[in-house]
Amino acid sequence: MFPLYSLLYSLALLLFFPLEYLKRPRSLRSLWLSEKLGNPQITLKAHAGKTLWVHAVSVGEALAAATFIHEYLKSRPDDRIIVSTITDTGRAVASERLRGLAQVIYLPFDLPWPVSKVIDHIRPDALVIMETELWPNLIRTVKLNRIPVCLLNGRISEKSYGNYMRVKWIFKPVLDMVDVFCVQNEVYAERLRELGVSSDKVNITGSFKFDIKVKDEQLDWTLRLSGPVLIAGSTHKGEDEIVLDAYKRLLAEHPGLNLVIVPRHPRRFDDVWSLIEKDSVYCIRRTALAETDGKISGAVILLDTVGELS
Structure with a gap:
């Protein structure tokens, strides 16, 4: 399944790459391309704790991730946090909300070699995926490196659920590689079970959106x-x-x-x-x-x- 997925992804990448590259501001293009190819433009200093990789696709997920990371660092202040995003807006929000607490990169293309390069560079001890960003090669490559994977603040919309069910043969192996699913409610939990996820992996933890701290001051x-x-x-x-x-x-x-x-x-x-x-x-x-x-x-x-x- 994974070789076929990689082939299809590569073909799609060739087709959509010019648009994805050119739609970004000129000031971001070289950074975006370098990091998408697996070369994080960050400097890693020695630290005493573990390294946690948190993936948040865009603004909403970045806000939820920031809430989680602020609480996480209260109990593990020596850990290093690397946050990856896909959108430019998600990157900007994550950088602003987590200034001094985490380093932010673009998620590499979902192919084994750029993902492996990022893993070699940041050496994560765990991967936390916010909501529903189930990239097959990301999860598979991380698991091949014996790194645990957790889906946090998980949700599966009715539309996504229908799409996943139609290609269950593709996503079932990916879902099997995720160690823990922490989802927002029972509806999402049941959809994961219908997709073949073992019940003992699924936990209902509520939505992080209710934990996001709104700034008191008015702009x-x-x-x-x-x-x-x-x-x-x-x-x-x-x-x-x-x-x-x-x-x-x-x-x-x-x-x-x-x-x-x-x-x-x-x-x-x-x-x-x-x-x-x-x-x-x-x-x-x-x-x-x-x-x-x-x-x-x-x-x-x-x-x-x-x-x-x-």
Whole structure:
């Protein structure tokens, strides 16, 4: 199964690599490529404890991972933490939330040789995977090195469950290699059992999202907002037009209404800004707020930063 998966993954990589490379800011491209090829751009100093590798694909998982890592280090302060992400936003959030506590890298391509290079470099004593990032070669290569694997804050959506069931023959060997599953609720636990995971491996531990600590202080720029505020968070292509149309109709009834619109992916910031400007509404980018002063009312604010919505 694994050779076939590696072949299919390699073909997909050849097809999608140009897009994945070019969609990143120029400042990140060389770093991204180097780390995807198994060359972590981090310096490892001698330490007295173990090394824990935590994988968190994007922002949500990075926030959950940060909550876990803060608590983990209270009992094991001498351990080294390496966090891997896939998205640029996940990397930015993990770096900000775990500054001084962990080193952050991009997850290597899911092929045996780059994964092996990362293992040789960081020498992890355990791998913790947040939620449902089940990369076959990652898990297999880690297990071949006799490193335990734990799925933490696990969840399997109904859609993912259906997909896994259709290719159960592929994922059953991968699931068998995971030592412990800590999932959010009984529904996800039962789905894992239906996929063939032994009941004694499955534990219900709740959702880390309820443990995420929200910052007490209010961001300075939000204090300037006058009137009610509507937030459209994590928007995808095609949704911004719907939000703006609804906002304009509400604005007619509530003249002081503000809209904060937050595209899910930073690469869409400029496209969404162009869309907002064409809509003939009072608008401003979050990154340009420092150039203005006074109260803000009846405005569309593009949140072109990472991590502030959380």
